[in-house]
Amino acid sequence: MTLSTSSSPAGPGSSGPSADEALRLLHAVPGVALLVRTGVLRHRFVSSVCSSVELRAWAFALERLPQPFVELAEAARRARSVVSEVVLEHGLAVRVDAIALTADEVAFHVLDVTEQLRVERQVLAAERARLAAQHLAHRASAERLSALATVAEGVGHEINNPLTWMRSNLEFVRGELERQGATRELLAALDEADEGVSRIASVVRDLRVLTGRSDTGRLEVVALLPVIRAAIDATVGVFRDRAPVVLHAEGAPDVRAHEANLVLVLVNLLANAAQALGPAAPSDDRVDVRVLGPLEGRVVVEVSDTGRGMDVETLTRAFDPFFTTRPVNVGVGLGLAVSRALVEAMGGRLDLESAPGLGTTARLSLPSA
C-alpha cells in the first residue's frame, strides 16, 4: 500500500457532522464507508450504489484498519478532514475522505478510482509521447535547415553575380531592340526572360530568409488593420471569381512586427487560401481574416478558408522548404517555410489547422505592442 501525499484540510471553524448524520450521508454515496472508534474498526457500510466489485470484496474482507488509514485518521484528527489517494492490494486505487467526527471517532469514505487513474495515466503517457515526437520533428527540421543554410549560402553567392549581369544585359538588349524597332514577339520573349530572372532572384532571397542569413529588419509598432488591408489588396487578382474575403478586425490592436514582412506573410497565407478554393468554387466558399486579442501579450490573426483542406501527410510537411502539391511553375513550396521564418524573427508563431474537405486555418500570433 502506498499513501499519496495529496491531502487537504477542511476550512477553519467548520464543525463536523454527528456520527449518525455522517454515516447516513456516506451510505447514500457510491463507495464504502468505515467508522473507526479509538483506533478500532467498528462499522463498515457498502453502499447499495457501490458498483466496484473489487472495492466491495476488499471492504468485506477487512479485519483491521490498514496502515495508510491509521495515518489518515491521525491527520484527520489534526485537520478535521483530509483527502488522499491510496493504492491497496492488487492495484486497487481508492480515493479516501477521512473526517474526524469526535475526538476519537473518524469516518472514512472510500471510492474506487482505479479506472480513472488508469485513464489519466494513459492520457499523460500519450501527451508525453506527443511532446517527444514533436521535439524529434523539431530537431530533424532544425538539422535539415542548417544543412540547407550551407547549400543556400553557396548557391546564393554563385547565383547573385550572374543574375546581376543577366539583368543589365537584358536591359541593354531591350533598349537596342526597341531602338531597332523589334517585333512584339521578340520583346515578349525578353519579358519572359526577365520574369525568369526575377523568379530566381526571389527564390535566392527566400532561401536566405529561411536559413537566417538575411537581415529580417528592425521591429516596430505596427497598426494591424492597414497591413491586413494591404495584403488583401495585393491578392485581389487571385481571389477574382473565387470567393469573398471577409475581414473581422474592428479595433484591431497594434503589434510589434516588421511591417513589410508582415504584409508578405499575409499575402502568402491569402494566396494559399485562394489556391485551396480553386477557380470554380461554390458560392458559399469564403475566406475570413479575423483578429483576436490581445490576450496574455499576444495578438492572433487567423486566415481561414473553406477550401479543400489538407490530409495529415500534407499538413505535417506543409512548412518544409520546397514541399508543394501544386503543379510545376505554379508553386515553389517556399511560401509557408519563409512565412514561418519571418514570423519567428518577429517573436511570433505560425501554425496550421486543417482537415480534408473542412478547410484550413492559418494562425499567426504576434507580440502585442
Ligand SMILES: Nc1ncnc2c1ncn2[C@@H]1O[C@H](COP(=O)(O)OP(=O)(O)OP(=O)(O)O)[C@@H](O)[C@H]1O
Ligand atoms: N490553405 C491551404 N489549403 C490547403 N492546402 C494548403 C493551404 N496552404 C498550404 N497548403 C499546402 O501546403 C503546401 C505548401 O504551401 P506553401 O505556401 O509553402 O507552398 P506553395 O503554395 O505550394 O508554393 P509557394 O512557394 O508559391 O507558396 C501547398 O502546396 C499545399 O499543398
Ligand SMILES: [Mg+2]
Ligand atoms: Mg504558398
